Amino acid sequence: DAKTTQPTSMDCAEGRAANLPCNHSTISGNEYVYWYRQIHSQGPQYIIHGLKNNETNEMASLIITEDRKSSTLILPHATLRDTAVYYCIVRGNSGGSNYKLTFGKGTLLTVNP
Amino acid sequence: DTAVSQTPKYLVTQMGNDKSIKCEQNLGHDTMYWYKQDSKKFLKIMFSYNNKELIINETVPNRFSPKSPDKAHLNLHINSLELGDSAVYFCASSPLAGVPNEQFFGPGTRLTVL
Numbered sequence: 001d002a003k004t005t006q007p008t009s010m011d012c013a014e015g016r017a018a019n020l021p022c023n024h025s026t027i028s029g030n031e032y033v034y035w036y037r038q039i040h041s042q043g044p045q046y047i048i049h050g051l052k053n054n055e056t057n058e059m060a061s062l063i064i065t066e067d068r069k070s071s072t073l074i075l076p077h078a079t080l081r082d083t084a085v086y087y088c089i090v091r092g093n094s095g096g097s098n099y100k101l102t103f104g105k106g107t108l109l110t111v112n113p
Numbered sequence: 114d115t116a117v118s119q120t121p122k123y124l125v126t127q128m129g130n131d132k133s134i135k136c137e138q139n140l141g142h143d144t145m146y147w148y149k150q151d152s153k154k155f156l157k158i159m160f161s162y163n164n165k166e167l168i169i170n171e172t173v174p175n176r177f178s179p180k181s182p183d184k185a186h187l188n189l190h191i192n193s194l195e196l197g198d199s200a201v202y203f204c205a206s207s208p209l210a211g212v213p214n215e216q217f218f219g220p221g222t223r224l225t226v227l
Contacts (some may be wrong), residue, residue, distance in 0.1 A: 020166075029141075032213050038156075041221075042220065042221070043117075043205070043218030043219055043220055043221050044156065044203070044205075044216075044218045045218065046215035046216060046217070049213060049215070070182040072154050085154070087156075091213075098145070100161060100171075100215060101155070101158065102158070103155070103156040105139050105154075105155075
């Protein structure tokens with residue numbers, strides 16, 4: 001799996017958009033970008049994933065650059081409950097070890113009142 | 114209804130003991146996983162089963178043995194527990210291995226070895 005680089009921590013004001021960057025400059029053509037988050041003392045939670053097009057769901061939007069070397073997760077209106085560690089993961093989809101998620105250190109997002 | 118459940122939630126035991134952690138998913142998924150999160154909060158894959166067949170086995174000591182009686186269950190048995198086994202263990206499941214999909218994680222089992 002390609003490696004990802006994320007800032008260690010970020011702060012965001014409640015109600016504002018949170019933009020979490022991720023670099024994945026060695027991503028391969030068939031690898032997807034996944035975002036998960038882990039709220040304190042809970043299991044990780046899937047947020048969104050994408051290949052090359054921008055994606056949006058009820059939780060967030062994922063913006064992937066045209067060269068696919070970086071992406072940004074956007075939480076449009078952050079709430080206090082969004083305080084968590086956010087993981088950007090690059091994952092293949094064909095066989096064997098590509099089935100696994102390889103978690104890095106992630107970004108600790110703190111949403112402040 | 115709980116999608117992925119684990120029992121027990123907390124497990125405190127002595128070194129050298131043998132213990133099991135159970136995982137069940139009611140999502141109808143084909144693939145299940147075990148992850149370990151150590152004290153430094155790194156989350157690492159240990160095993161994965163697809164339709165009761167082992168497909169991922171990371172460099173985990175053979176004291177750890179996963180058992181999948183059916184595709185809804187993936188239990189983790191640990192022999193001769195060591196201090197370094199203390200961690201939070203997460204079970205997860207997903208619809209199909211290899212297809213872009215999301216993994217659903219359980220609440221975790223905090224294992225403390227004294």
